[in-house]
Amino acid sequence: MKIGNVETNNAVFLAPMAGITDVTYRSICKEFGAGLTVSEMVSAKGLFYHDEKTSQLMKKAPNETPFAIQIFGSDSDMMANVAESISEQADLIDINMGCPAPKVVKNEDGSRLMLHPDLIDEITRKSG
Ligand SMILES: Cc1cc2nc3c(=O)[nH]c(=O)nc-3n(C[C@H](O)[C@H](O)[C@H](O)COP(=O)(O)O)c2cc1C
Numbered sequence: 046m047k048i049g050n051v052e053t054n055n056a057v058f059l060a061p062m063a064g065i066t067d068v069t070y071r072s073i074c075k076e077f078g079a080g081l082t083v084s085e086m087v088s089a090k091g092l093f094y095h096d097e098k099t100s101q102l103m104k105k106a107p108n109e110t111p112f113a114i115q116i117f118g119s120d121s122d123m124m125a126n127v128a129e130s131i132s133e134q135a136d137l138i139d140i141n142m143g144c145p146a147p148k149v150v151k152n153e154d155g156s157r158l159m160l161h162p163d164l165i166d167e168i169t170r171k172s173g
Contacts, residue, residue: 046080051111051136053080061085061115061139072106082109086141086155089118089127103134111136117144119153119164125171140168 046056058081059066059074066074071082084103091099105112114135118124128138142165144155158165 048137053111054078055080059083061141063144068104068106068109072108075106075108081111081113081137083113083115083139084135086115086117086144089116089120089124092116092127092131093123103131105134113137113139115139115141117141117149117154119158119161119168121164121167121171124168128172138172140172 046053055078057079059071059079061083063085066083066085071079071084075082084105087102088096088099092103103114112135114131114137116124116127116131116138117140118127124140131138140158141155142158144150146155149155150157153161158168
């Protein structure tokens with residue numbers, strides 16, 4: 046399967062799961078044939094302010110190729126800045142638009158983005 050210029054061996058991808066799909070879990074899934082692994086969702090704000098714990102979530106195992114990092118946030122400039130700064134660490138950058146957790150949606154992030162198509166357009170355009 047091809048996503049942009051990234052080719053995967055198959056179309057069986059490991060879904061990102063916060064608190065579950067850490068680097069060890071993902072590496073094992075890769076060994077068992079996952080075509081693509083994705084980091085847990087990573088806060089764009091945390092990365093922007095250089096929070097060490099947040100950065101740790103992007104740690105990648107040697108066998109994780111191709112690898113996607115999923116970020117969440119809603120500030121388009123911040124998202125674009127972060128996407129640029131992590132572009133070397135990931136083959137793909139995924140933007141979370143599905144998380145329903147109260148602590149995420151209260152900041153207009155995650156699934157809340159789906160209520161604002163114009164903002165989604167702005168984020169994807171600036172981060173592209
Ligand atoms: C504990 C848990 C954490 C999750 N964390 C994320 C996440 O960080 N990012 C994301 O896009 N989806 C997250 N999801 C959603 C899953 O990636 C997946 O889309 C969902 O479980 C539906 O999968 P299914 O279609 O295989 O049933 C999470 C789901 C669970 C159960």
